Amino acid sequence: MNTNEQLDRLVARSVDLHTREEFERKLKAAASENRPLRIKYGADPSAPDIHLGHVVGLNKLREFQDGGHTVVFIIGDFTAMIGDPSGKSQTRKPLSRDQVKENAVSYQEQVFKILDPDRTEVRYNSEWLSPMGFEDVIRLSAHVTVAQMLARDDFSKRYGANQPISLVEFLYPLVQAYDSVMVKADVELGGTDQLFNLLLGRELQKVMGQEPQVIMTLPLLEGLDGVNKMSKSLGNYIGVTEPAKDIFGKAMSVSDDLMWRYFSLVLCMREDEMAAMQEAVASGARHPRDVKDELGRKLAARFHGEAAAAAASEEFARVFSKSELPEDIPELTLSAGDLENGTIGILSIMVKGGLASSNSEARRLITQGAVKINDEKVADPKHFLTPADGMIIRSGKRGFLRIKL
RNA sequence: GGUGGGAUAGCGAAGUGGCCAAACGCAUCAGACUGUAAAUCUGACGACUUAUGUCUUCGAAGGUUCGAAUCCUUCUCCCACCA
Numbered sequence: 001m002n003t004n005e006q007l008d009r010l011v012a013r014s015v016d017l018h019t020r021e022e023f024e025r026k027l028k029a030a031a032s033e034n035r036p037l038r039i040k041y042g043a044d045p046s047a048p049d050i051h052l053g054h055v056v057g058l059n060k061l062r063e064f065q066d067g068g069h070t071v072v073f074i075i076g077d078f079t080a081m082i083g084d085p086s087g088k089s090q091t092r093k094p095l096s097r098d099q100v101k102e103n104a105v106s107y108q109e110q111v112f113k114i115l116d117p118d119r120t121e122v123r124y125n126s127e128w129l130s131p132m133g134f135e136d137v138i139r140l141s142a143h144v145t146v147a148q149m150l151a152r153d154d155f156s157k158r159y160g161a162n163q164p165i166s167l168v169e170f171l172y173p174l175v176q177a178y179d180s181v182m183v184k185a186d187v188e189l190g191g192t193d194q195l196f197n198l199l200l201g202r203e204l205q206k207v208m209g210q211e212p213q214v215i216m217t218l219p220l221l222e223g224l225d226g227v228n229k230m231s232k233s234l235g236n237y238i239g240v241t242e243p244a245k246d247i248f249g250k251a252m253s254v255s256d257d258l259m260w261r262y263f264s265l266v267l268c269m270r271e272d273e274m275a276a277m278q279e280a281v282a283s284g285a286r287h288p289r290d291v292k293d294e295l296g297r298k299l300a301a302r303f304h305g306e307a308a309a310a311a312a313s314e315e316f317a318r319v320f321s322k323s324e325l326p327e328d329i330p331e332l333t334l335s336a337g338d339l340e341n342g343t344i345g346i347l348s349i350m351v352k353g354g355l356a357s358s359n360s361e362a363r364r365l366i367t368q369g370a371v372k373i374n375d376e377k378v379a380d381p382k383h384f385l386t387p388a389d390g391m392i393i394r395s396g397k398r399g400f401l402r403i404k405l
Numbered sequence: 406g407g408u409g410g411g412a413u414a415g416c417g418a419a420g421u422g423g424c425c426a427a428a429c430g431c432a433u434c435a436g437a438c439u440g441u442a443a444a445u446c447u448g449a450c451g452a453c454u455u456a457u458g459u460c461u462u463c464g465a466a467g468g469u470u471c472g473a474a475u476c477c478u479u480c481u482c483c484c485a486c487c488a
Contacts, residue, residue, distance in 0.1 A: 164484065225432095226443075235432095255443040289440040320441035347454065361434085364449060368435040382454070396434075397441060 003027050006067050013060070013265065015192050016217040018199065023214045026186055036070040036119070040185035040201075040213065042176060043073065043111075046080045048103035050110040051237035052299075053221045053230035056265045057189055058114040060218055064187075065119040072183045073111065075104045078126035079175060110240055113303060121183075128182045129175065137171075143207050144174060144200070152196040177201040185213040192217045193229075221265050224250055226258045244304040248312035251296035252320075256281075256288045259295050267298055325392065329402040330354070334387055343384040346371070349393060353401040370396045 007027055017023060030037045041061055050058075061071045077100045108122060132140075149170050150156050158165055173196060180188055180201035188198050198215040205212045220229040223236025230237045238250045254262065260278065263269040280286040293313055300309035319326045332353040338344055347362045349355075350371070356362035363381040365371050371378045372394040373385065385391075391403040 249441075252441065253443090256440095257443075259442095287440075289442075292440085292442075316441075323441090345454070358452065359454065360452060361450090363455075365435065367455095368449065370435050396436095 003031050010060075010063055010067065011216075013056075013218060013268075014216045015219055016195055016215065018202070018215045022212075023187070023216075026214060030069070030186075036068055037064070037186040038070050038072050038121075038184060039064045040072045040074060040180055040183055040188040042179065042188075042190070043075050043107060044080065045075050045077055045100050045103040045107055047232050048106050048110075049232055049237075049239045049241065050107065051230055051232065051239045052262070052266050053191075053223070053237065055114065055240065056218050056221050057191065058111065059266070059268050060189055060216075062114055062116065065116045069119070071115060071120045072185060073115070073120050073122050074179055074183065075107065075122065075124050076176075076179075077101075077104060077124045078129040079172065113240060123183060125175070125179050125182075129178075140174060140178060141171070143204060146170075148200075149173070173197040173200045174204075177204040180213055181205050181208050181210060184210065186211075187214045187216060189216050189218065191220045191229075193220060219261075219265060222258055222261060224254055226255050238299070240303050244300040244308035245312040245315055247300045247303065248296040248309065248316055251299050252292055252316060254292070254295075256292070259288075259292050262295055262299070267295070267302075320397070326400060329392070329400045331402045331404045333404045339387070343386050346373070346378055346383045346385060346393075347381060349385075349387075349401070349403075350395065353393065355393065355395040355399045355401055365395055 003024075007024055010027075011017060011020070011023075026037055039061060041057060061073075065071055080100050080103075104124070112120075150159060152173070155165055155169075176197045177200040179185075181204055185201070185205075188201055190198050195215075195217050198213075198217065202212040202215060222228070223230035223234055224238070225234075225236045228234050228236060238247055242250075251259075251262070260274060263274055263277075277286070277291060281288050281291055296316070297309045297313050300312050304312075315327060318324045330353065332349065334344065334349075338348075338352070346366065347356075347359045350362035350365070351357070351359060355371075356365060362371075366378055366381045366383075369377060369379070374392055375394075387403050387405060389403065389405045393401040393403070395401075
């Protein structure tokens with residue numbers, strides 16, 4: 001692959017690139033000197049679950065690696081131990097050293113599902129941040145002005161709206177920028193929300209006499225709701241360690257419009273290939289559900305293999321399309337002590353079996369017509385039943401329970 | 406240090422003595438419609454074996470009152486502005 005091809009491939013799907021000229025120059029220089037570029041990527045170990053939103057960036061990193069470059073994967077263990085108050089009023093609670101270490105390990109396991117370990121340099125930023133004294137911090141801070149900080153969109157908005165901004169939040173971008181200096185990054189990758197921080201890395205490198213890093217931002221993947229970016233705190237994510245059937249099921253719940261984003265950003269489907277699929281759906285040649293099934297399968301297969309993906313797809317069709325029973329149904333074992341005259345109230349079964357968190361909730365579900373015993377609708381919350389082994393209680397679309405005596 | 410504002414259910418946000426288990430929006434759950442879609446519509450959304458019933462909730466603790474989310478006192482926490 002020559003440099004131009006590589007450039008095109010690497011630039012695909014990116015949003016910002018500062019600057020293309022520099023990037024081209026760096027790629028050429030690296031090729032002629034036969035040395036890899038150092039691609040920096042920062043990870044926050046306070047949320048150790050990697051989801052598809054992260055995969056967007058990891059995919060790109062992998063492309064760099066396939067081009068022979070080195071990924072410098074920075075685990076922000078130092079910053080995690082301080083706790084980032086950014087955004088919401090709720091301060092993120094600082095993690096202990098052990099927690100951070102633990103998270104970092106699981107983080108790496110997940111990341112190497114996508115990245116090539118041989119071309120990855122894992123670094124912890126405590127390595128250079130911990131030994132710093134207050135004097136060093138002050139010197140570092142001197143490089144940036146408040147006006148520069150307020151240029152960040154989210155800061156200026158919050159400042160204008162009389163919302164609190166902690167001083168720590170000002171320090172965070174600075175720390176991140178300093179990481180770039182310490183690892184001598186050639187390129188830094190991040191989501192579009194990271195633009196400011198990445199740019200600050202460039203500035204700081206310049207000030208400190210380094211060649212500034214090229215920065216590349218990638219689109220933020222929308223979560224399952226189709227509106228907000230995928231994030232753990234919003235609960236709209238698909239995690240890479242989730243069971244195949246959950247990955248599949250969640251993928252199926254995505255709207256038709258959104259599924260193309262997943263094809264493109266997570267599965268890296270080529271433009272022309274995708275255009276052909278969209279055309280097929282538009283003309284009616286392919287049913288959108290089948291396309292989504294393909295999406296779900298491919299996602300599940302990526303993290304669990306083809307066999308598991310196929311099984312997930314079949315299970316899904318059985319349970320939801322045909323409304324049959326899933327393979328694994330949680331069991332509730334009833335003992336004689338639970339029964340009165342050989343019967344038991346439907347409400348207590350539901351609460352015991354975890355189908356409802358309170359009697360009131362169980363009652364609600366029943367009056368709303370969500371509950372079935374062996375496929376027969378229950379209308380009366382006061383219903384008492386004589387349990388039989390293997391009896392199936394169903395609540396809504398997802399709640400199942402098998403009685404065991 | 407000073408001045409002002411604030412703390413209400415998962416979140417946002419009304420409510421300034423009884424009609425408040427607390428409007429509304431979002432989220433959630435259920436039903437209808439479907440392709441488990443999405444969108445839409447309907448309903449539910451503190452608990453209690455559903456009762457025009459009881460109990461626990463409106464930052465915390467006390468108090469006033471027949472009656473308090475609402476008034477008073479103290480406390481805790483948060484924010485803005487001025488210095």
